[in-house]
Amino acid sequence: MTEFLALDEGTLAYDIVGSGPLVVLAHGMGDSREAFRFIAPALVAAGYRVASVDLRGCGESSVEWPTYTRTAIAGDLLALVRHLGGPAVLVGHSIAGGAVSIAAADAPELVTAVVELGPFTRKQKIRLGDFGVARYRRGALHLIATTMLGSTRQWSKYLDGAYPGAKPADWSGRLAEITTSLEQPGRMKVLQKMGSLPPVDAGQALPRVTRPVLVIQGSDDPDWVSPRAEGEAILADLPAGLGQLTVIEGAGHYPHVEAPHETLEAMLPFLSTIAPTRNGSHA
Numbered sequence: 001m002t003e004f005l006a007l008d009e010g011t012l013a014y015d016i017v018g019s020g021p022l023v024v025l026a027h028g029m030g031d032s033r034e035a036f037r038f039i040a041p042a043l044v045a046a047g048y049r050v051a052s053v054d055l056r057g058c059g060e061s062s063v064e065w066p067t068y069t070r071t072a073i074a075g076d077l078l079a080l081v082r083h084l085g086g087p088a089v090l091v092g093h094s095i096a097g098g099a100v101s102i103a104a105a106d107a108p109e110l111v112t113a114v115v116e117l118g119p120f121t122r123k124q125k126i127r128l129g130d131f132g133v134a135r136y137r138r139g140a141l142h143l144i145a146t147t148m149l150g151s152t153r154q155w156s157k158y159l160d161g162a163y164p165g166a167k168p169a170d171w172s173g174r175l176a177e178i179t180t181s182l183e184q185p186g187r188m189k190v191l192q193k194m195g196s197l198p199p200v201d202a203g204q205a206l207p208r209v210t211r212p213v214l215v216i217q218g219s220d221d222p223d224w225v226s227p228r229a230e231g232e233a234i235l236a237d238l239p240a241g242l243g244q245l246t247v248i249e250g251a252g253h254y255p256h257v258e259a260p261h262e263t264l265e266a267m268l269p270f271l272s273t274i275a276p277t278r279n280g281s282h283a
Contacts, residue, residue, distance in 0.1 A: 001015060002014070002060055003015060005079065005083055007076065007079055009056075009066055010061065010062040010063075010065045011061060011062040012053055012054065012056065012062075012076055012079075012080060013053070013059055013060035013061045014051050014053040014080060015051070015052055016049065016050065016051040016052075016084065017041075017044050017049075018043070018048055018049045018050050019047075019049050020047040020048045020049050020278065021047075021048055021049065021088075021089065021271075021275035021276075021277060022048070022049045022050075022051065022081070022084060022088035022089070023048045023049070023050050023051070023091060023271070023275075024051045024053060024080060024081060024089070024091065025040060025050065025051065025052045025053065025091045026073070026090065026091065026092045026093065026096035026100065027054070027055060027058070027093050027094075027096060028093040028094025028095055028096060028097075028253075028254075029055075029058070029094060029095050030058075030146075030155055030178065030182060030191040030194075031059075031093075031178065032054050032058055032060070032177075032181065033053055033054050034174070034177070036052050036256060037257075038256065038257060038260035039260050039263060039264055039267075040052055042260070042264050042268075043264075046268055046271075046277060047277025047278060048271070048275075048277060051080065051084055051088075053077070055076070056068060056072065056076055056190075057186070057187065057193075057194075058187070058190060059181065063184075063185070063186035063187065063190065064186055065190075068193045068197065069197055070095060070102055070197070070199060070201050071099075071102055071201045073095065073096060074099040074100070074103040074106060075103075077092075077096075077103050078103050078107050078110055081110045086111075086112075087110050087111055088110065088111065088112060089111075089112050089113045089114070089115065089271060089274065090103055090104065090111055090113075090115070091114075091117065091267075092114070092115070092116055092117065092119065093117040093118060093119070093254070093256065094119065094120055094253065095120055095194050095197075095199075096119075097118065097119020097120060097121050097202075098116075098119055098120050098121040098199040098202030098203075100114045100115075100116065101114060101119075101121050101202050101205050101206055101209055101213070102201060102202055102205040104205075104211045105209045106205070108210050108211055111211050112211065112274055112275050113211050113212045113213070113214070113270070113271070113274040114209070114212070114214070115215075115267055115270070116214070116215045116216070117254075117256055117263070118216070118218060118223065118227075118255060119202075119215065120202070121199055121202045121203060121206065121234050122199060122202070122203040122230070122233060122234060122237065123199060123200050130225050135222045136222055136223075138161050138222065139158060139161050139162065139223055139253075140222075140223075142154050142157045143158055143223075146158060146191065146192070146195065147195040147196055150188045150189070152179045152182050152183060155178075155179075155182065156179065161222045161252070162221070162222055162252045162254060163257070163258050164220040164250070164251075164252045165220075165250050165251065165258055165259075166258075168257055203237065206234065206238050207237060207238070207239065209238055209242065210242075211242075212243070212244075212274055213234075213235075213238055213242055213243040213244070214243070214244055214246065214266065214267065214270045215231045215235065215243060215244070215245045215246070216246045216247075216266055216267070217231045217245065217246070217248070217255070218248050218251030218253060218254075218255045218258070219247050219248065219249045220250060220251060220252050221251070221253045222253065227247065228247050231245040231247065232245060248262045248263065248266075
C-alpha cells in the first residue's frame with residue numbers, strides 16, 4: 001500500500017514491507033519504485049524491512065519541486081530514514097546512486113551502508129573517441145535527445161539499449177507504464193532536469209563517506225565505455241578499503257531488473273555482514 005511523507009517542498013510516495021534492518025531502495029530518473037519489483041520481495045524474505053521510494057517528481061511523488069539535484073534527493077532519503085526509524089542501508093540506482101553517497105557522507109549516523117547500482121556518482125569526462133564505441137554512442141545520443149526534446153520515444157530507445165540482454169517478461173507492460181507516467185504533466189520536465197545535472201556534488205562527497213559501499217555495474221551498460229573502469233574509479237575516490245565492486249556480465253544499466261538473481265547474489269552477502277538479520281540469511 002502506498003504511503004506518503006510530506007516534506008517542506010513536496011510529498012514523497014513509498015511503500016514499506018517486512019521487518020528487520022531497514023533497507024531503502026531509490027530508483028533512477030524517469031522511473032519509479034516499481035524498478036525494484038524483482039529484488040524487494042527477496043530482501044524481505046531474507047529478513048529486511050524494505051522501503052521502496054519514488055524520487056521527488058517521479059512515480060506517485062508530487063511534481064514541481066524547486067530542485068532535483070543529488071544533494072536534494074539525498075536529503076529526501078535521509079528524511080525518510082528518520083521518519084521510518086533508522087539507520088538504513090541505502091540502495092540507489094543511477095542518479096540515486098550519487099544521492100546515497102551524499103547521504104552517507106552527510107549523515108553517517110543514519111546510514112549503515114550504501115549500495116550503488118549503475119551509479120552516476122562522478123563527473124563524466126567525455127572524449128571524442130568514446131563515440132567510436134557503438135553501445136556508448138547509441139545510448140548517449142538517445143539520452144541527449146531525451147534531455148533536449150523531452151521525447152518519450154527517445155527515452156524508449158535509450159531503455160531498449162540499456163537492457164542489452166533479454167528483456168524482463170513484463171517488459172512491454174512496464175514500458176507502457178513508464179511512458180504513461182512521463183506523459184503526465186510535469187513528469188518529463190523532471191527527467192530533463194535530472195538528466196542535465198552533472199554529479200559534481202556526489203563526486204565531492206565520496207572522500208567523506210565512512211560507511212561500506214558496494215558498487216554494482218553491468219558489463220554492457222551503455223552509459224560508460226568501460227563500466228568496470230567507472231566502478232573502479234568510484235572506489236578509488238572513496239577512502240581506501242571502503243568500497244567493493246561487482247560487475248555483472250551481460251547486464252546493462254538496470255542490473256536489478258535485468259539480472260535480479262545476480263544482483264542479489266552480490267547484495268545479500270554484503271548486507272549480511274553490515275546489517276545481519278535474525279536468521280543471518282543469504283536467501
